[in-house]
Amino acid sequence: DISEYPSLIKGGHNNLQVRVEDREIFSQVKGVNILIALNKETILLHKGELVNGAGIIYDSSEVIEPKEINDNIRLYPIPFNNIIKEIGVQGIMKNNVALGASIALIDYDFGIVGEVIKDNFKRKGDKIIDENTRAAKAGYDYIKNNFKNDFEYKLEKTGKPGRMVLTGNDAICMGAINAGCKFYAAYPMTPASSILHFMAAQERRFNIVVKHTEDEISAINMAIGAGFTGVRAMTGTSGGGFCLMTEGYGLAGMLEVPVVIILSMRPGPSTGLPTWSEQGDLKFALNASQGDFPRPVLVPGDIEESFYLTQVAFNIAEKYQTPVIVLSDKNLAENHKSTDKFDPKKVTIDRGSYADPADLAASLDTTFFKRYKYTENGISPRTIPGMKKGIYTASSDEHDEEGSISEDIDVRIKMMQKRARKMDTLAKELKQPELVGSQDTDANADADITIIAAGSTKGPIKEAMILLEKEGIKVNFLQIVYLNPFPSEKVAEVLGSAKKTAVVENNFSGQLADIIKEKTGKDVDKRVLKYDGRPFYPEEIFTAIKEVVTHG
Structure with missing residues (x-):
């Protein structure tokens, strides 16, 4: 489904679009078969979306003039x-x-x-369950008793196994819990609040341990503190809240403390459109805070990836001892999708490099532990508070191997290089993006165009590819999952071999296209952009890509 609601405490026009098919679907589409209108405003706002033969369920006390609605x-x-x-x-x-009427x-x-109502209201008791069930049944019976059973659009059971229905935020939480997250701190900010x-x-x-903090500064600092003690910790926010987190973000980079940050994007600048969707924080995520330090950024494109990549983020954070950003957006974070059950064993927990307590205890060394020891891969053995002979200084200033503050030239150079080597090591271990054809088939050797994207645009792109294929247009798709370290070689290879290329993204300037050009030296042929706060519809991508293929 896709939900739209204004930034109001109460009131305003709210709507929810639900799509059902007998195949796996990847996004919402244009065209409404049934419009359930609890007021006339809804009819006037959405009548243009109705397809031929569509039905409107509405309050009979509202007067609808024939000229207001098409004859069909x-x-x-x-x-x-x-x-x-x-x-x-x-x-x-x-x-x-109205719900019961639509089912009829x-x-x-x-x-x-009845089962869904019982499940949703079970905490409110039998009386509330009974009243809501009777209300739905009354609507169901009214349609059955007063209208012919000749509505064009029907829904039948498929007999297929049941599937979970989740939001991206639900999947992120499930992934975090499965990864062993034991501390979460946050200040509520749409669209990350439901985490x-x-x-x-x-x-x-x-x-x-879950903390509703007084602000985002406290949230990230608490999470850093938990990570410092060896606990898998996470925080979550949106763009404005992440602005407040940036100093703490840099602190985690300097202290080499693992922490996972969920950055759920919404339109900016400032408070922007608080309850709508955009992908305008890609560059912000890559460059937040001051100075150079490892900034891994992961961008899930759907519910499944939200679950698995959150676990990968925890592994990267601990193995490479660095803060990691998981970049989502309102479209993915809050909208529901059905999915198969996740495999809880698919991602193996990797806690990274810890100093051996037995070796520490047996050591004759009486100096501070070399927590920031220079290593070939940039990853230093780690201790946590309470480990005997594992003490060191943790400072936000530049420091030597033991953590003592240092302004020495050689120390500074070696420490900067040590931290940077972690990203080099990580880049070698990450899976490269895979070029695929329509419906995840092998890539077309003679594709007319290759689409590149990251994040929640994946769904409407996959739907658009099905539409394009029906028109005889062959399309390949390259999804960027790791924004940093960026898969420069693979992207450059795809750009060099494709007939035409297009980037599809929900922002004004084409930030992903800019990043691609920065990292590869190559520009795409077309930037397909949308920045009105709404996610892409497949039909919009279909039209834009067809135009590029046909007319260049």
């Missing part, structure tokens, strides 16, 4: 208020009357609705 649209007026009074339930439950319209089994809600709901079950 079917109207299903329902007396919501009368039904609510007749069955003796609260007025707020008329949305479930598509001729689906009402039993599943805090999820983790707080699970803290006792999984023995996690």
Whole structure:
């Protein structure tokens, strides 16, 4: 589904689009088959999205003039208020009357609705479950008893195994918990807020410390403190909150402390469009805080990747002793998608290099532990508080191998090089992006165009590729998962061999295209951009790519 709501405490126009197919789907599409309108404003705002033969379920007290609706649209007026009074339930439950009506319209089994209502309201008790169920059944019966069963669009059971329905934030939390995260600190900021809600709901079950801090500065510093003690720690925010975190982000880089940061993007600048979506923080994530230090940035493109890449982020953070950013956006973070059950054993936990307590205890060395020892791969053995003979100084200033503050020229050069080597080592270990054809088939050797993208644009791109294939246009897709270290060689290879190339991204300037040019020295042929706060629709990508292929 895809939800849209204004930045208001209460009121405003809210809408939720749900798409169902008998195949795996990857994004929302244009075109509405059933419009459930709880007020006339909804009809006026969305009537242009209705397809031929679509139906509108609406309150019969609203007057709809024939000129307001196309002739090929079917109207299903329902007396919501009368039904609510007749069955003796609260007025707020008329949305479930509409839900039941929509299920009847598509001729689906009402039993599943009752199960969903029971599951959603089980904490509120049997009375609330009963009232909501009766409201939905009343709407269902009204359609069945008052309209012919000839609506064009039906829904049938497929008989396929059940799937999970999750948001990207749900998947991130599940990935963090599976990775062994034991500390989460955050200040609520849309669209990352639901991570805090999820983790707080699970803290006792999984023995996690969850802190709702007074601000984002406290959040990241608490997470750094937890990481310093050897606990897998995470924080989450959006662009404005990450602005406050940047000093702490640099501190983690200097202290070489592992911490995972979920940066869930929304449109800026400043508070921008708080409840809408954009990919405008790519460069911010790559360059936040001052100076040079390892800044791994991972960009999941769907629900599954949100689960698995969050675990990879924890491994990178600990193995390479550095803060790691997982870059998401509102479209991925808050919208639901069905998915198969995750494999909890797919990503093996890697806690990185720790000093051996037995070796430390047996050591005759009475000096401080060389926590920042110069090593070939840049990764130094690590100790945590309480390890005998593992003491060292942890300073935000430049320091020597024992952590003591130093302004020595040679020390500075060696330390900068040591930290940088970690990224070189990481780059060699990461999986290179894979060039694929439509529906994840092998890449087309003679593709007309190659699309490059990162993040949640993956879904609508995959849908657009299906549409393009039907038009005889062969398309390859290269998804960038690791924004840093950037897969420069692979991207340069693809740019050099493709007939035409296009980058699809949700921002004004084409930040990913800029990064590609910076890292490879090559520019793409077309930047397909959208920056109105809404995610791409496949139809928009289809039109843009077809234009590039046809007319250049």
